[in-house]
Amino acid sequence: MTSNLIKRTKTEFIVLPAFHGDCILIKTYDINHNEFTILIDGGTAQTFRYSLKEELKNISRINLLILTHIDSDHIAGLINFFKSSLIDNINIDEIWMNNPDLVEVNNGELISVKQGDNFKKLILEKKSETKLSQISISDRLLNRSGIEFTILSPTSAIVNELYERWESLRLLQNNKSNISSVKSAYTLSLEESNKISFSPDKSINEDIFNSSSISFLLKCPDISLLLLADSRPEIIVQSLRDFGVNEKDPLIVDYVKVSHHGSLNNTSQELLGLIKSNNYLISTNGGTADHKHPSRETISRIVYNSNRNDEVLNIFFNYTLNSLRERIGDFINEIDLEHGNWNATSQNRF
Template identity: 60%
Template sequence: MSRIQTEFTILAAYNGDSILIKTFDENKDDFIILVDGGTPSTFDYSLKKNLNGISKINLLVLTHIDSDHVGGLIKFFKNSLINKIEIDEVWINQPNSDLNKNANEKALISVRQAENLKALIIEKKPYSKIREITIADNVINIKGLEFTILSPTVEIKDKFYEVYEKEKVSLNQENLEVNISLSIAEYSKSLKELNKIDFKPDSSINKDIYNSSSIAFVLKCPDVNLLLLADSRAEIITKRLKELGHNIESPLEVDYVKISHHGSLNNTSQELLSLIKSSNYLISTNGGTASHKHPARETIARIVHKTNRDEKLLNIYTNYKITDIKIRIGEFVNENDLEEGNWNIEHKNTFTKNDI
C-alpha cells in the first residue's frame, strides 16, 4: 500500500505508553511501527481496534520491561489477532534464560511478563528478527527510515541484565521495579518559580535500572521527525545528545517530543530540554496511580519556560482529556499559567506533519 504522509497515534494506555506509527519507506510503501503496548487493559481498550486492518508490523519496539509498557503486548500475542499480522523485526533488551518459577510473583512481575512476552514472540512469530539495541548501534537505517539511538548505553544494558538475572532467583532484591514519579504535588508556586528549582532526581540510575535501560531514539521519517524518550533518564539522554554534537546553540530539532516517563518530575531536566528544539511535546498518561501521579507540574514548568525557547507557540498534548487528568491529580495546570510563555495544552491523540 502506498502512503504519502506519516500519521502517529499516542494511544490511550492508562498510566502507560503505546504508540502506533504509520509512515512510509523509501519506496513509499507502508511502514508500521508499534512502540510498546501499554498496560494489560490497553489492548482491549485501544490497541486492538487500532491494529485492526493492519497486516504487517515492520518494527515492534519494547522500550523496557515495566508492566505499563509490556502488558498490552502480552495480550496482543495471546489474542487471535496476532495470527493475522506479520512482524518483521522486534527490538527488545532481555537476557536469554529461563524464569525461576519459584520466585516471588509480586516482586518479579516485570521480569515474569518479559519472559512471557519473549516466549510468545518465539512461539507465535518464529521468523521475526529479534534484536538487542544500545547506543553502540548509533544510527540504524531500515528502508530509508533513520533511527538514532539515544539510550541505553552498553554498560547500562549490561547492568540491567545483571539485575534481571538476580531478580529471577532472589525474593528480596532492592533494585526491583522502581517508579520515580512519586513526589508531593507543588501547586502553590507559579510555573516560572518551579522552573528555577534545580533538577534533582530522587533515585540513582542504577537503582532505577528498568527505566534507565529504556530504548529511546530519534525517528526520522520522510516527512516528520520524532523524539521518543520512553521512560529514559534525563542524565543519559543529555550526555548522548552532547556526544552527538548538540548544545544550547545547536539543539536537536524535531517536530514532536514524547516526554519521558509520563511527565514524571525526575525524568525531564532543564538541561535536557535546552538541547532540544521543538514546538510540540506529548505526554502519555491518564494521571497515573494513587501513589505515582503524573504529569508533574514541575515538568510542565521546565518545558514552557526553558531557557532557549523561540517565540513560536508551544504546544503540550496529552492523550487523555485535561479534565480527566485533573480529577485524578488536581490542578496541575490552571488558567493563570497560560497567561505567560505563549503556550497551550490540550488533549489530542493522532498527529501528522499537517498539525505542526
Template identity: 50%
Template sequence: MKREKTEFKILEAYHGDSILIKTYDKDFNEFIILIDGGTATTFRYSLKKELNNISKIDLLILTHIDSDHIGGLIHLFTSKLIEKIEIVEIWFNHPEILRRGKGSNISVGQSESFLDLLKRVKPYTNILSIDKSMKEIDKNGIVFTILSPTNEILSHFENVYEDELKKAKEKTKEKKISAKKNNYDESLVSLSKNDYIPLKSVKDDIFNSSSIAFILQTLDLKFLLLADSRPEVIEECLGELGYTVNDKLDVDYVKISHHGSKNNTSQSLLSLINCSEYIISTNGGTSDHHLPDRETIARIVHNKSRNKEKKLYLYFNYPVEVITRKIGNFISEEDLNNGNWIFQNKNEF
C-alpha cells in the same frame, strides 16, 4: 500499500505508553511501527481496535519491560488477532532478560515466557537487541538514531536483575508510601527554577534507564521518542552527537519521558532540543504516582533557552478533565498567562 504522509497515534494506554506510527520508505511503501503495548487492559480497550485492520507490522519496539509498556503486548500475542498480523522485526533492550525471573511489579513474571511466546507464535520474526552502540539504523530512508540504552547500563541491568526483582517483590508486600504529591501552590515560573534532583541514580533506576530511546527521522518528520529514559543518559548521547545549547537538535515532536515525571526530564536536556510540540502520555498516573508533575511542565514551558516568541504546544493523550479528576487542577489559568503556550487533548497526529 503506498503512503505519502506520516501519521501517528499516542494511544490511550492508561498510565502507560503505546504508540502506533504509520509512515513510508523511499519507495513510498507503507511502514508501520508499534512502540509498546501499554498496560494489560490497553489491548482490550484501544490497541486491539487500532490493529484490527492492520495485516503487517514492520517494526515492533518494546522499549523496556515495565508492566505499563509490555502488558498490552502480552495480551496481543496471546490473542487470535496476532494470527492475522505479520511482524517483520521486533526490538528489545535485552531479549534474554525475558527468560528470567518470577513475578514482580515490573511484570517480569509475565515477561519470563514472553520471548518463548514470540518465538512460538511468530517463529520467522527477526528479533534484535538494541543499544546505543548501533548508532543509526536505516530502514530504506526511515532512520533511527539510538540514544539509549548504553552497553554499560545493559551490563549493569543483567548483573543486578535478580536483586532488583527481589526489591520489586518486597515493595508489593510493604505498605506503599504515596509519591503523588504535586506542588499546586507554586507557580510554573517558580517551579522551573528548581534544580533537577532525581530521587534515584541512573543505576538505581535501571528498568527505566535501560529504555530504548531514539530519534526517528522519516521522510516528512522528525520525532524524539524518549520512552521512560533518564535525561542524564540522553543528554550525554546528544552531546556526543554534537548538539549543544547553541546548536540544538531540531525535531517536530518530543514524546516526554516517563509520563511527565520530574525525575525523567531535566532543564539541561531540554536546552539541547528545539521543538514547539511536546506530548505526554498519561491518564493521571496511579494511586501512588500522580503524573504529570508540574515541575516537568514548568521545565518545558519556561526553559531558559527556549524561544518564547514561538508558541509552545503541550499535548495529552487523555482529555485534560480526565487527568484533572485524578490528580487535581494541575494547570491553572494563571499558568497559561506566562510563557506563550497552550495545552490540549490530542492523540492523533
C-alpha cells in the same frame, strides 16, 4: 493486500490511551512510499483490550515492533496481543527488545516471576521468523528502508548491568516509590517552578528499568520525533552531546514524546536546553495511587525551556485535562496558560 504495499505520502501516528503507560502506533513510509508501520510498546494489560486491538484490526504487517523496556505499563499490552488470535493475522518483520527473560504481567501491574509465560517464548512460538534485535547506543545510527533511527539510550553498560542483576531486580519490582510533584510546587507559578533544580530521587543504577529504555530520534521522510520512552535525562543529555548537540546548536525536532509520562525525575532543564521543538507529547491518565504524573515541575521546564522560540508551544495529552486533574489535582490552571505563550491540548492522533 499487505500493509507494506500501501502507498503513503504522509506520516500519521497515535499516542494510544494506554492508562498510565505508553503505546504508540506510527504509520510512515519508506523511500518507495510503501507504508512502514512501527508499534512502540503495548501499554498496560487493559490497553490491548480497550484500544490497541481495534487499531491493529486493519493492519497485516508491523515492520518494526519496539519494546522500550520491561515495565508492566509498556509490556503487558504486548503480551496480551501475542496471546490473542489477532497475532496470527499480522506479520512482524523485526522486534527490538533488551531483556533476557521477560515474564508475564500479573493483573497488569507487576512483573510476576510466579506466572509462567515468557515473552521471548511467546515470540518464538508465534513469530519464529521475526528478527530479534538488542539495541543500545553502540548501534548509534540505524536505517530501515530510508527511515532513520538515532539511538540515544540505553548505554551498553546499562544493558549489561540489567542482565547481570536480572534475578535480584525481579524482587525489587514490588518496591513502590512516589514520583508525583513536590506538593509545594503547586503553590508556585510555572515560571517559579522551573527554578527548582533538577534533583532525581534515584541514581541511574537504582532506576535500572527506566535507565534501560530504548530511546531514539526517529526521522521519517516528512517529520521527526524524539521518542524518550521512560529514559533518564542524564543518559539522553550525554548521547546528544556526543552527537554534537549543544545549547547553541540544539536538536530541532517536530515532536518530543516526554519521558516517563512527564514524571519529575525524567526531564531536566539541561535536557530541554538541548532541544528545540514546539510540540511535546505526554502519555498518561494521571498515573496510579503510588505513581502520579505528569508533574507540574516537568510542565514548567517545558514551557520555560531556555531554547524556546517565539512561536506557540503545544503540550498534548492523550487524556482530557479534567480527567488528569481528577487524579492529580490542579497541576496546571488558567493563570498558567495566560503566560509563556503555550497551549495544553487533549489530542492523541497526529
